[in-house]
Amino acid sequence: MSTDIQAAFEAALQRIPTLTQRPDNNTLLQLYALYKQATEGDNTTPKPSLTDVVARAKWDAWTKLKGVAREEAMRRYAALVETLE
8 A cells, every 4th residue: 555645644633623614514424434435444234224324325335336446535635624624
């Protein structure tokens, strides 16, 4: 794994709590999904119930990233955080 990508990802994680505005829900879902893909890889968890709307939205967002390499997910996460500052 590229240390540059890893460093950019870790720096982006540190910047999230310092954002002046809370990102919109769609952006938060993207961040969540990219983080999970970067740290855990493809989603292998059971699909949540349709009645658990938040968990289902998170699950769906993460599942859409199936097959994306961890380094690519880290790169996309860092790039997305850059747009929020």
